Amino acid sequence: MNVLITGGAGFIGSNFVKYLSNKYPHYRITNLDALTYAGNLENLKSIDTLPNYTFVKGNILDSSLVDQLCGQGIDIVLNFAAESHVDRSIEDPQLFIKTNVLGTQVLLDSAKKHNLRKFVQISTDEVYGSLGPTGLFTEKTPLAPNSPYSASKAGGDLLVRSYHETFGMNVNITRCSNNYGPYQFPEKLIPLMILRTLTDQPLPIYGDGLNVRDWLYVEDHCSAIDLVMHQGISGEVYNIGGNNEKTNLEIVRSILQELNKPESLINFVQDRPGHDRRYGIDATKIRTELGWKPKHHFEAGIQATIQWYLENRTWWERIQSGAYRQSTDLQVGDII
Numbered sequence: 001m002n003v004l005i006t007g008g009a010g011f012i013g014s015n016f017v018k019y020l021s022n023k024y025p026h027y028r029i030t031n032l033d034a035l036t037y038a039g040n041l042e043n044l045k046s047i048d049t050l051p052n053y054t055f056v057k058g059n060i061l062d063s064s065l066v067d068q069l070c071g072q073g074i075d076i077v078l079n080f081a082a083e084s085h086v087d088r089s090i091e092d093p094q095l096f097i098k099t100n101v102l103g104t105q106v107l108l109d110s111a112k113k114h115n116l117r118k119f120v121q122i123s124t125d126e127v128y129g130s131l132g133p134t135g136l137f138t139e140k141t142p143l144a145p146n147s148p149y150s151a152s153k154a155g156g157d158l159l160v161r162s163y164h165e166t167f168g169m170n171v172n173i174t175r176c177s178n179n180y181g182p183y184q185f186p187e188k189l190i191p192l193m194i195l196r197t198l199t200d201q202p203l204p205i206y207g208d209g210l211n212v213r214d215w216l217y218v219e220d221h222c223s224a225i226d227l228v229m230h231q232g233i234s235g236e237v238y239n240i241g242g243n244n245e246k247t248n249l250e251i252v253r254s255i256l257q258e259l260n261k262p263e264s265l266i267n268f269v270q271d272r273p274g275h276d277r278r279y280g281i282d283a284t285k286i287r288t289e290l291g292w293k294p295k296h297h298f299e300a301g302i303q304a305t306i307q308w309y310l311e312n313r314t315w316w317e318r319i320q321s322g323a324y325r326q327s328t329d330l331q332v333g334d335i336i
């Protein structure tokens, strides 16, 4: 199997590249990543010398590069590449449209041209919008995105669907709830709060802190994608979620407790515009049809995550200082 993974230097992508290369050492993996602020080769150090693994620096919007890669015997594309931070999408929506919509279209066109066996779009539950106090998102929930980020992901998903309906392409879309775990960029709630707690900085909680997210340990997301890429039925969407809903306040309190720090660090700040109140995933379809089951309970997962950030403080320091990036000094199209 010859796999092209886009965005494989980011948080979920890099965890998945390592998961796949450990589980299927005979697969050939090409990782195409633009190395924006959120992607870093530091995340892949443990596998970067493996003979079946190749890194290519480049953007999914670069159609000639994408075409060159897809033309080299790729069987399957997994599209993890995305601008993913809601707050940034409020500042700069266009960047999100370019990467998440146009970038997806570039990949789809190339996959179609080279008649690839499969295309898997890694998406998000945010495309469904926001829930009230009850109910869950199923695969049949209408798309109702509320932020430029989620609208751009919904746009990408609809393009993927259209290439299945129009051109008969073998596609799957996965929609996962909030992930946490090692290597997550500290702009997202959990790593941001861990690192700020460790340095006794105030913890900014938007609004009343009662917004609810359904948290899943990143490795469980990887195992779900593994099943979908191998067994997903063409044209199907699969929701992925841990059935583990927590308010943001609960999350922050559990981090404070774990690190023995006072609640006085909590700092309520102005709410995020368009802030979705609650996400909750119904993952019955992937559980019953593909036999997926998450392995990590939240309590163990959050402890492992905090431990990882404690032991890898220098990971963040090196990324912030740009040390690792400068030492690699890659140009677009460079292959290592």
Ligand SMILES: Cc1cn([C@H]2C[C@H](O)[C@@H](COP(=O)(O)OP(=O)(O)O[C@H]3O[C@H](C)C(=O)[C@H](O)[C@H]3O)O2)c(=O)[nH]c1=O
Pocket (backbone or CB within 6 Å): 084, 085, 086, 087, 123, 124, 125, 126, 176, 177, 178, 179, 187, 188, 189, 190, 192, 204, 205, 206, 207, 211, 212, 213, 248, 272
């Ligand atoms: C960064 C930050 C966040 N928050 C709140 C806002 C949300 O209610 C919650 C999680 O925020 P975060 O930005 O980490 O994640 P979401 O906006 O839920 O979106 C995330 O999960 C989905 C599935 C994706 O698809 C996104 O790519 C991913 O970023 O914490 C705060 O209260 N303070 C903060 O400083």
